[in-house]
Amino acid sequence: MSHSIHDIAVALGAEAFGATDILISRAAEPATADPDDLALAMNPKYAESLSQGRARAAMLWDGADWEAMGLEAAIIAPRPRYAMSGLTRMLDAGQGFAPGIHPSAVVDPGAHLGADVSVGPLAVIMAGARIGDGAIIGPQCFVGTDATLGQGAYLREAVSIGARVTIGARFIAQPGARIGGDGFSFVTAEPSGVESVRKTLGDQGEAKAQPWTRIHSLGAVTIGDDVEIGMGATIDCGTIRDTVIGDGTKLDNQVHLGHNVVIGRNSLICGQVGIAGSATIGDNVVLAGQCGVNDNIFVGDGVIAGGGTKLMSNVPAGRTMLGYPATQMDKQVEAYKALRRLPRLLRDVAALKELLKSGKGS
Template identity: 35%
Template sequence: MKSFSVEEIKSLVSGELIGNCKDQIFAPEQIENALKGNVTIIGNSKYARLWENSNASVAIVYEGIKILPEDGKAFVKVKNPDLAMAILLDAFEPESPYFETDIHPTAVVDKTAIVGSGCKIGANSYIGKDVTLGENVIIYPNVCVFDDSTIGNETVVWSGTVIRERSIIGTHCIFHSNVSIGADGFGYRPSSDGRGLVKIKHIGNVVIGNGVEVGANSCIDRGKFSSTILGDGCKIDNLVQIGHNSVLGRFCIMAGNSGLAGSVTLGDGVMIGGSASIKDHVTIHSGAKVGAGSGVISDVPAGKTVVGYPACDSREKMKQWVALRKLAKN
């Protein structure tokens, strides 16, 4: 079990130590559940009231906190408690699952595949024709990587993920369990006789940049003609749908159950709230934010925050909601 002294924790987060605690710290925990030997976080004043009844030995706190630790406990003051906690969680992270052999005997690796040095391929995984894996790629059990796909250095692919043919994936990516990359897009048209539907095939691919993380059970469909693209540093939550030919800029965030229809464009740093839906062929420009549960049916200017269904400027929508409440009281 990993453990740290309070002084070591102070050094890790580059904080200021207040108080005197000799306990060895073996785990982080939320303030209500923390025990002796735990470090917790007080990120803003609304959590300060919980400290009196907390059993935590140490708290990472924001610089402006007004309370003091008790005897035998300590605070570590930092400018940004959330970023400090990210450092701590990294320090306390348990070891990754163990690979007894680099390539498990039950894995199927096509003879034409190129597997870089340091790669690990788990049980029952499939690596198809002309696939290229860079260095130190980790493929956990029961993953499929189909023909002509490329995966960059240090990328991690968790169990159940399917990477379809011709996908291009960058370095240092993480794909959590049961991600689907490069499946057919959703396209149908009424048949000429009006008695059925004609499937529109999608023959493009998916291109994913460096440092992208995709949550469990999310789907990124391939392009109809060219590519569905995710730029460097994008972070995609669980249960997210990204439709065919959508293009995401750098460092976009999409929260759980949100979705992009086909041919949506996101600029750099766009944030999409949970369960938000974006209509096809809409452009959301750089730095814009879409509130949770919103429905976006038209372009969003750079830096704007939109909410509601249909989504509009957040300040305008708030006025509408206030007006509706007043109307309901009359």
């Protein structure tokens, strides 16, 4: 599948220059680009390696002198990385999942499949499940009893969707995503040491050792439109109400959402983030890799938390957070700089003490 430079530029809303009839079949990094590749040299740093490859055409930044780089054609985009999203969509060859229902798939007669649904090998769709038009259910996927998938849903291989989970349109789940397991919720017959610690922040009291009793998950999971879930991500059902993910939110690989978590619209939850039960995350929140969110707190709209941040208490809207425990990023950086100066400060204090002891400092 090839596209001309002209057609690519039109599709991306960008400008094309030079030999716009050149056909492009792939995107490539500048140093490894072949003549039928579009080199992605979207800032001057990457353009330096164009001479190492054989690209005739490149996607460049606004104001780039493409002729001086020895190119025959160029696509100039005011925001190249955004244009890259459209380019990769055009060039994505997909996974090759065949249309129709594979003979090895198990589809309960009580399930409802919309038009043009693809069901891959060894997939299982349970009674009462409703699959929207144009959905793709990949190999070895599981869709539980009374679950709902909206139109255009795309489940990669080995995705599982639990009973009564409701998912909107254009959903994407990467391999191994697990949605709708029981929440991690247990209780003891008498007050436990954990309960005492939560109250006292340290003292376990005289609580005795006891077995843990499961609290079953009666809620499910509700997911809006245009949501994407990464590989190995796990989302627990709610205990009584549903766990909820709003429209447009994206979860990276190995993210975990505990029971009753609510995430708003257009939030970005990066790799290995863990959000404990009943936490509420607002709209347009970004949690960088390995962030942790305590249970029963809220994180306001527009909050950005840097990598490894641990949010232990409520965070007002618009804050930028870093560290463990989290503080505002500028304060955390200032404290870190002070910490690095601490050994020198201790040496200076020790030297002053010696000076005072010797009587020379009086």
